[in-house]
Structure formats: C-alpha cells, structure tokens
Amino acid sequence: MAEIRFAGYGGQGIIRSGIIVGKAASLYDNKYGTMSQSFGPEARGGACSSQLVVSETKVLYPYVTNSDVLVVMSQEGYDKFEPELKENGILLVDENLVKHKPPRGDIRVHLIPATRFAEQLGKKIVANVVMLGFFTAITGIVTYEAMEKALPGSVPEKALDLNIKAFEKGYNFGLELQKKQKDPQ
Template sequence: MSIRRDRYEIRFSGEGGQGVILGGAILAEAAILHEGRFAVQSPQYGSRVRGGPTKVDVIISDLPILFPRATKIDFFLALAQMSYNKYANGLADDAVLLIDANLVPNVNENGRYVHRLPIVEIAKVELGNEVLSSSVALGAVIALTGIVRPDAAWKAIEARVPAKVKELNRKAFERGLKAGESLKG
C-alpha cells in the first residue's frame, strides 16, 4: 500500500472509555518523538465522557500540518456502531476501514476495503481486559498501514502506560500487529 507522505489522515472512533483518544495520542507521539515527523492529534468528544461517541483525528506528514482536523480520511477505525454512524464521514474514495467485527455490524462498504477484527473480544476474552482494546487496535492499524514503525509505536506506548500493565500492553500490541498482518493476507 502506498502512503500519502504529505498528509496521511487517520480517524479512530469509539465509545468514551475505550481509549481511542489515547490511542491517537500514542500514534502521533510515535511519529513525532520516534520518527521525527510532523503529526497532530485532535480529539472530539461530547459532554458525556464515558459511553458517548468519541473520535480522534491523527494526521501524519513530512511537512508542518496547518489544519488539524481530517478532511479526507485515509484510514478509519471504528470500535462502536454509534461512532461509526456519527464519524464515518469525509472518507477518501480509497480509504481503508478497520472495524470491530462484533460491535460494528452495519457498514456501508461503498467499494472500500473493510477489514473486520474482533478487537474488543480479543482484548477482553483472550487477553483478559477490555482496556487493552486500544493497544490491540494500534497494532492492527500499524500492520495494515505501515504509517509508523512498530518499534516507534511500542516506545510511545511504553512511555504512556503504567509499569504494572506494560507487559500486558506489549502482548496486546503484538497480538494486534499479528492480526493486522494476517488481515493484509
């Protein structure tokens, strides 16, 4: 897959509490701090912090970024149906989507590539904690897009998560990477 180097737009969406905004911050930090590129992370959420639809736009570029919100999304992640419904707009014609296979049943593919992965189930059942969802998702996003190097992303995750859950997050991130690789086929 060829990546737009001048402006690659990613949107993560989900429910408040799933960690998508933090996931976006980690991705931007990986690009800025560990790859020396430009990135912005711009979240949006409502007054209802937990349970309401949230999204975060991450734009990564070789050049300074003027407008900090996505206008033509290259990659869209949805971990909840309501956030898909609300925020799956402004997608590029060739946008790639990654959706939670269980939680986002209704997707309008419209000729676009839609990857399905039971992200929250992997975190909850396989790894034992739903809060690992965003690390699983990050791994899958990075495998699918190659937007930052996995080691850069891991350094950024490591800097953000508490020491006692570092190992769990590493497992989750690697599980996501593996799943993303196999989705690519």
C-alpha cells in the same frame, strides 16, 4: 500526509490511541503528528473521537476533513464517520462492536475481533491497543519500532506487558490478514 480518525465511546481509550500513534510518529518516526480531540457534550461517556494528522512536513490545518484511515470501535462512530472516509480510504473495524453495513465499494475494509482478543488476553480495556497493532500492520503510517517505543509512558506502567501483548496480537493478526489478502491460497 494521512488524516486518521479514531472513533468509539468514552472510556475505550480513543483519545489515548490518537496520542500513542501521534507520539510514535512525531517522536520516533521523525514525522509531524498533530492530534486533536473532539470535546463537547458527547465526550463524556457517549460518542468520542480523536483526530490525528501525520505528515512529512509541518501540519498546517490540524483537523481531519476527509479521513484516509478510520478506526472504529462503536456503531455510532462507524455510522457517523464512515461517510467522511476518502475514496480508497482504509476502514478498520472492531467486528465485536460494530455491525458494518454492506461496504462502500470505494474503500478498503479490514475487520478484527479486537475486543475478543483483548478478553482472551485478560482485559477488555486493551482492545484499543489491539486495534493499534492492527492499524500499524495494515496502514504502515507508523513503524512497529516507533509504536514499541511510544507505548511505555503512554499506558499504565503496571499494564505495560499486557499492552505490548495486545499490540503484538493486533499487529500479527494484521500481517497475516494482509498475507492472505495478497495471496489467497
């Protein structure tokens, strides 16, 4: 079972990110994926997060208590949720948006210039999908194939190609990063 949290601010597609991964896991990877969104005064424009629990069996408790993976795209999200990461948890950070403090020794931090990549692709708005590619490569919680199937219908049809490019950008960056980490030199 994996508890995943996506954190950022309203308008970045944080909720959408939870839905896409949850959909990939439950519809195409044959797992159970339960997504809940944080509503509340903070949901409009301000801090925003979505929680996803992915499991081999039915998810009984639907919320994230201690996350295995935290994907952050805002400073506030980072500050608020970094402490809830489990020991050995994975922290994925958009380094263009978040200044990360000296990391906790017990977690694995992976940085990606997601917003810059998205801008290079032509639209800043797809930064969250770059993050999803990165997430898929680093964590392996969902498969590349499942994510590929989950994207159509989850993003505007006109922007599907762009989103696929963004996803692949993040995914390839993640794979290379892992290769480097495994095999420095």
